Amino acid sequence: MTEHTDSTTTGPAVFVTLHAHDASGLIDYYVETFGFVVTARYAQDDGTVDHAELRWPEGPGGVMLGTHRPDAAWSRPPGTVGAYVVTRDVDGLYERVVARGADILRPLDxxxxxxxxxxxxxxxxxxxxxxxxxxxxxxxx
Structure with a gap:
C-alpha cells in the first residue's frame, strides 16, 4: 500500500526517525493517540512498512519510521528513541492521551x-x- 500527500513547511524541520516491530500499529497509535498526520506511507503486501512520514499538525517536523530490519545500514532498535514535541494545547492533548490509555510516565505539570x-x-x-x-x-x- 502506498499513500503520499505533498506537504510543505515554511522553513527547516526536524524529524525523529525510528524503527518498530509493528510499524503499522505504531503509525495508527501516533495518529489516534497523539494526533500526528500521515503524509507518506510505503508498505509491502505483507505489512512491512518501508517508509512512513507523519507530520506534527502544529508546525514543521514530525516522525519518519519503518519496520525494524536489524541488518539494514540505517537501523535503530525499537524502543530506543526519546522525543520532545511542542504543542499549544498541552492540556487538551493530555486529556486525549489519557483517554486512549497511554502509558503516562510523568503526569501533566x-x-x-x-x-x-x-x-x-x-x-x-x-x-x-x-x-x-x-x-x-x-x-x-
Missing part, C-alpha cells in the same frame, strides 16, 4: 523552566514528552 508538559511511553517503548516549551532563542551571530 508545570516545570521550573516555564513549561507545562507531560511524558508517555509508546507501545514500542519510545519516550515522548509533550509541552509548551519551544526552546531557547538562537544566539545572535
Amino acid at each position: 508545570d516545570t521550573d523552566y516555564g513549561s507545562r508538559e507531560f511524558a508517555v511511553r509508546d507501545p514500542e517503548g519510545n519516550l515522548w514528552s509533550f509541552g509548551t516549551y519551544a526552546g531557547a532563542a538562537l544566539p545572535e551571530s
Whole structure:
C-alpha cells in the first residue's frame, strides 16, 4: 500500500526517525493517540512498512519510521528513541492521551523552566514528552 500527500513547511524541520516491530500499529497509535498526520506511507503486501512520514499538525517536523530490519545500514532498535514535541494545547492533548490509555510516565505539570508538559511511553517503548516549551532563542551571530 502506498499513500503520499505533498506537504510543505515554511522553513527547516526536524524529524525523529525510528524503527518498530509493528510499524503499522505504531503509525495508527501516533495518529489516534497523539494526533500526528500521515503524509507518506510505503508498505509491502505483507505489512512491512518501508517508509512512513507523519507530520506534527502544529508546525514543521514530525516522525519518519519503518519496520525494524536489524541488518539494514540505517537501523535503530525499537524502543530506543526519546522525543520532545511542542504543542499549544498541552492540556487538551493530555486529556486525549489519557483517554486512549497511554502509558503516562510523568503526569501533566508545570516545570521550573516555564513549561507545562507531560511524558508517555509508546507501545514500542519510545519516550515522548509533550509541552509548551519551544526552546531557547538562537544566539545572535
